[in-house]
Structure formats: C-alpha cells, structure tokens
Amino acid sequence: AYQTFGPEQLSVQEADQFVTEQATIGALLGASPLPLTARELSAWVADHPALCASDDQASATAFLRDPPLPLGVKLGYRLLSDAAVSIIPSRITDILGLHPSPARSRIGGSVVSGLRWTLGSSPSWHLALVRAGAPVPSGLFRQPLPPGAAEVLRAADPSSAESPD
Template sequence: MGESWRARVRASATGPFGHIEYPLRHTLDFPGDPGACGPGSASWSVISDVAAFVGGIRALLIQSAHPEVVAGVADHSRYRVDPLGRLSRTSAYVTATTFGAGPEVESAVEAVRRAHARVEGTSHRGRPYSAGDPGLSAWVHNVLTDSFLAAHQAFGAVALTPADADRFVREQARIGRMLGAEPVPEEADSLSRWVSDHADLAPSPGMRAAVDFLADPPLDRLQKVGYRLLYLGAVSTIPARIRDLLGIRRRRGGRPAGALAVKLLRSVLGFSPTWSLALIRTGCPVPEGVLRQPLPVDLPPGWKV
C-alpha cells in the first residue's frame, strides 16, 4: 500500500472524529500523572486498539434502544445540523477519561455534568427524563463499556483473559461513578447481562431515526466503504434481543467484514496516538511499531518518544 493511499485511509478513518478540539492538547503539562487508568491498565490496552471504532458504533446503536435516553439526544443535541458532532464528543470524552491526566479526567467529567444539567424533558411514552439521572447515566456508561469490551473480544489485536475483561470493567466503573452513574457492574459477565436484559428498552421514534443515521451517516465515498464494514461488524456483536428491538439483522458475513476492516485500519493507523502520548506523559516507553500516525500534539523541547 503506497504512502499516499495510507494517508487517504488515515484521513478517512479519523476525519469523522475530528469535529471538535483535541481534548488532551495540554496533557504534557502534567508529567508523570497516570490519570484514572494509567500504564498497564486494561483500559489503555482495549481503547488504544482500532477495534474501539467498532465499539463506538455498537454503543450508539444500543444506547438508542432506551426511549428516554434517545429522547434526550433527539430533543437537546445538534445532531441534525451537526450529525458527526456527537460521535466526536463521545470520542473526546472517552479519550480524556481513559488517557488523560487527573485534571483532564475531572474536567471531562465536569463538562458532561454541566451539559447534562440542561437535558430534561418527556419521552414519547410519557416518562420524564433527566440526563443527570443515575439510571440513565448508567445506561449510557455501561453500554459504552460493554461495547468496547465486546468489540475488543471480537476484533482486538490481543485477546483478553477473563481476569483482564473484569479489570477493564472495574476501571471503567470508577469513571462511571465519577459521572454519577448507578448501578455500574464490576464484572464483565454481570455487565453483559445487565445490558442485554435491561427492562426499560422499547422502540421509539428517536430510536428509528438514530438507527437510520448510524446505518448510513453522511460520509464521503471512501469513508462509507470502511464505515459500512465496521458497522456490519458492530451489528454482529449485538445481543439478539436488542438487534430485534432495533430492527436490524445480523448479516452472515458481518463478523468477517468487521475483522477485515479492523485489520486494514490497524495496518494503516497502528494503535492510538493518544495512547502513545499518554505513555510519553507518564515516562513510559512507546512500544516499537505501534505509532503509525503523527502525535496529536507537538512535543516540547526535552520530550521524546
């Protein structure tokens, strides 16, 4: 694959997530700070891998199955005029809370709290909702954690042991509690059951709009090809009950399609440059061969990879 083609693929893959300012642009101001997770954590391993792209798509699909959650998005977000903004904001939040230094984690959580304080209303089924409600926050947080884990187990570069999977869930549970989410399961199997068996899920107009958007977002031609493969891979990991509720079918070739897309992206992108930046901040060596993109910020004098 020529370098110009690699550059096109790189830009197409990362472009949909770059609609807001990079959240860790000042992270080197906090040398040695491990943040909420830190080097050697399961979270750094899972979310640094490109399989996390699949996890993000999966999470947004499953989250839309909750009528009150999706009503909050439909009534209060700008996704109709800025359709990729929510994807970028979700990505920025995960980036900051997973790889950020302590003050950056706190700032990201506080920003979400402030935004949620204004999100209130009534869903189509007549139930009041507030984005600050611990149960609704738990749905959003737990689905995100479960989705990153499911995507990694299906498509990740390095297999997780059951103990590693539980460790990832515990690490993410700490972040969820910072946001005020409750309950937040601390074991992978308990989390999976909590999501797949959740009692408050139901079809809604907002769900249909969200699913339609996620099936065919406004991307350019090259982005659409790669995204479609990732989307099919994401659908292949969703529990049957929730797929039926969402009205989407698992395609026979969905899992191989997702695996192909992840393998191609990993060959081009390597692993998250934000992971490399966090390793540099904490004084840890960056493993050889993982950094295939420019670092998100310029290194000041005296810093080196």
C-alpha cells in the first residue's frame, strides 16, 4: 500500500528493511514462516496455498464493503476501500469476489494525497520517533500528539517536552 499510495516509493533496500523489521516482531510472537524480503512477502501473499473462499471470509468482506458508518464517512471510506482493493493480487480479489479498477486506484491515491496534505503525518509516528530517539523531520506533523505524549516526551528529554494539546 505504501508503494502505491505513499508520498514516494521505498527503495528495494528500504522495503526489505521494513519486511525484516516486521519479521523480527513476528518471530517474537511465534509466527512462521516469515518472509524476509519485500519480494518474498509479495509472493507469499499472492501465492499462499491456503487461500480459499469461506463463509467467514464472505462475512468479513461484506462487513468491510458496507461498514456501519454514517453516510458521509462511509462515502470517504468507500473511496479508500476501493483503492485498497485495487492493490490486492488478482488471485485474491477473485476469491473475495471483488472487482479492482485502475480508476478507483487513482481516485484513492488522490484521496490519500489530500488527507496527507490536510492532516500531515501521523502523530503516533511522531511519538514513535521521539520514543526511539530518532530525528523528527520538520514540517510533517500538523496534528497534536496523542494523549499521554507529554509524559513520553518528558521521559525521553525533559528539556524538549511539547504539550499534546
């Protein structure tokens, strides 16, 4: 999804690093097998031998296609949902009975870009950067930090704590 709808594509090394980091978390949770590169992950998802239609899958898909949301929210959700469907491998969309469309992908990309412009980057990401002691890029964060962030910031560096407004 990030490769399609993110602000820029990750390099092969960055994508592999992301998958390796997630595999480390998966290993700690006892998951197996764990693809270690982006290419291996894509192949594992697209070609997984256990994929098949089921009543539970149909129920979950129906819920995701028509969630109990207010109409205005549902319209925006549908644009993003249609965009998400456009990046699912065709074998899986066939099993799910979904019909991806390049036009829906473009519309979804526009919606994501608009949201990114309007909302900025995730305050949770901002907080994660602070917690990890990583540099915080300027100009990316427009939303207030999540509740409890002030305590985390003070613990990380008491001289730079921001108010989470």
